[in-house]
């Protein structure tokens with residue numbers, strides 16, 4: 001076996017999996033203000049960006065040949081109805097209109113995350129019903145707000161809408177909403193198999209979206225369930241999703257691989273905040289070699305079956321490729 005491993009030229013010739021900048025999507029957290037670049041403590045190299053800074057980030061991303069951006073928003077105010085999510089003057093809508101004016105938007109796919117958790121006062125991904133001391137996240141009342149959010153983001157210029165809330169029936173509701181608004185050309189990237197993961201911890205600092213009470217286990221998937229993930233994907237495809245996103249990445253590569261074998265649709269994986277933070281922490285201590293570790297973690301996801309990868313390493317990785 002070693003004859004073909006002798007030189008880099010030989011290894012390169014027989015390499016099975018390739019990683020290209022165009023397969024990488026960079027998450028961007030847009031916040032109010034001007035000239036703002038507020039670093040996220042737990043995610044070195046990642047910052048909340050005001051719209052003007054997000055435009056600069058897009059230009060840098062386009063120059064590096066990245067595939068696209070995934071946009072999240074930090075609204076000025078939060079309320080029970082998640083007004084900031086669907087408001088035409090919302091922070092992500094404003095960013096999308098600005099990004100649409102740039103040359104970068106021609107080569108980047110602008111993907112808008114569709115969820116309510118950054119915009120609700122309680123931090124849950126749907127509408128909360130209080131029953132005495134108990135509460136529940138109400139499924140169907142949330143669908144209407146999610147559809148309204150998706151329509152508003154597509155109208156503002158999103159190429160793709162990406163629901164990450166995990167309410168049942170959201171893909172169908174969003175498709176119906178988009179079609180009714182004459183947005184039948186907007187595709188849906190569904191976070192079909194999204195697990196209730198502790199690896200989202202740093203994101204909740206970045207997006208200021210930690211639930212004020214309870215947790216997300218009544219709507220996100222149990223980390224132990226691989227078969228259930230296949231059902232989630234089948235349902236979302238039936239409801240009209242064009243593409244699916246698997247999440248997190250590294251602890252769930254088996255689920256990604258099983259999905260790849262089973263479904264003939266474009267599939268992405270999200271290397272989430274906690275995966276990024278733990279690698280950065282090890283880099284900072286000199287315990288892991290940054291460049292090789294980063295590329296190996298991304299190559300593993302491609303090998304497992306991802307067509308594209310959402311990663312906070314997108315710019316750093318593209319510089320190396």
Ligand code: PBG
Nearest residue numbers: 115117164199200203272273274
């Ligand atoms: C919104 C959302 C989350 C992430 C992406 N979209 C947080 C969550 O569900 O708690 C996590 C991304 C990351 O950790 O990088 N629902």
